[in-house]
Amino acid sequence: MHDSEIVDNLLTFLTAGHETTALALAWTFDRLGRHPEILRAVQQEIDSTLTDDAPGMEQLDKLELTRNVLRESMRLTPPAPIIIREVKEAFTLDSVTLEKGTRLVVPIYALHRHRALWDAPEVFDPARFLPQEGKDRPQDDRYAYMPFGAGPRVCIGARFAETEALLVLAMTLKELTLTPELRVTPPGKMEITLRPAKPLLMSVKTRQ
Numbered sequence: 001m002h003d004s005e006i007v008d009n010l011l012t013f014l015t016a017g018h019e020t021t022a023l024a025l026a027w028t029f030d031r032l033g034r035h036p037e038i039l040r041a042v043q044q045e046i047d048s049t050l051t052d053d054a055p056g057m058e059q060l061d062k063l064e065l066t067r068n069v070l071r072e073s074m075r076l077t078p079p080a081p082i083i084i085r086e087v088k089e090a091f092t093l094d095s096v097t098l099e100k101g102t103r104l105v106v107p108i109y110a111l112h113r114h115r116a117l118w119d120a121p122e123v124f125d126p127a128r129f130l131p132q133e134g135k136d137r138p139q140d141d142r143y144a145y146m147p148f149g150a151g152p153r154v155c156i157g158a159r160f161a162e163t164e165a166l167l168v169l170a171m172t173l174k175e176l177t178l179t180p181e182l183r184v185t186p187p188g189k190m191e192i193t194l195r196p197a198k199p200l201l202m203s204v205k206t207r208q
């Protein structure tokens with residue numbers, strides 16, 4: 001690779017990796033602060049699972065509720081709310097012909113809240129990510145739940161991002177309780193990523 005390509009790649013990793021993960025965490029802290037019973041259960045899970053200050057993958061893998069909270073939070077507020085593709089060759093989909101050069105928007109945010117796919121889509125319910133035998137769950141459908149995209153250009157950092165976010169959530173909530181200062185969660189604002197329209201002010205207290 002040329003130096004310029006290396007620089008471009010590093011920049012992509014920083015922008016694609018930092019902003020998205022930071023937003024996933026911000027939305028999740030706000031969401032948990034508004035569901036104190038779920039926050040308490042998450043903190044209990046963390047207290048009983050993390051035995052030291054540098055948990056490895058083995059301990060993180062056991063944080064089932066915390067992981068499901070993160071997944072459910074990314075369903076309702078996906079940091080990357082849309083992805084865009086350009087038609088390379090004209091083709092017909094159903095009765096619609098898409099010309100070469102047409103831009104297609106895949107509305108991840110809308111898919112994640114689609115009534116035909118999800119029960120009570122507006123409700124924050126991490127339990128929907130629990131394994132359920134014999135039930136077709138939308139979150140198992142590759143194209144119904146896709147916070148990291150799908151197909152050949154799926155997020156290269158997905159596994160890393162989930163691990164990183166889980167670690168930050170666990171290490172923070174082990175020591176601190178965050179409570180939203182705003183009466184309601186501000187709406188999302190599309191700026192390539194899905195940012196809160198106002199800063200998510202929170203008060204921070206040390207746990208007993």
Ligand code: HEM
Pocket residue numbers: 012013016017018020021024078079080083084146147148149150152153154155156157158160161162
């Ligand atoms: C919660 C965190 C993250 C979310 C929600 C997210 C979301 C996404 C999505 C939806 C795509 C697909 C874009 C498309 O199809 O046009 C993507 C691609 C990508 N992501 Fe992430 N991402 C996250 C974290 C990361 C991290 C931590 C890294 C790097 C360390 C990263 C690096 C990339 C790169 C390089 C691509 C382009 C892959 C390609 O085109 O082959 N992302 N991400």
